[in-house]
Amino acid sequence: xxxxxKDFLTxxxxxxxxxxxxxxxxxxxxxxxxxxxxxIHEGERYRLRVTKYRKLILTK
Numbered sequence: 001x002x003x004x005x006k007d008f009l010t011x012x013x014x015x016x017x018x019x020x021x022x023x024x025x026x027x028x029x030x031x032x033x034x035x036x037x038x039x040i041h042e043g044e045r046y047r048l049r050v051t052k053y054r055k056l057i058l059t060k
Contacts, residue, residue, distance in 0.1 A: 027048070031037050036049035048058050 027037065031050070035051075036047050039046045039048055044060065046058055046060050048056060050056060
């Protein structure tokens with residue numbers, strides 16, 4: 001974020017470089033009855049799984 005100074009008392013914020021909102025995806029429909037899902041990122045396979053304590057673990 002760039003700040004353009006008008007003078008020493010007021011500032012104008014330039015929002016042209018503001019970050020975009022991230023996407024949120026519910027994984028329950030993707031996993032179905034399983035406790036894991038395989039993901040492909042840049043040609044590599046990763047496994048995202050839910051533990052018995054409801055924590056997420058991502059492994060390669």
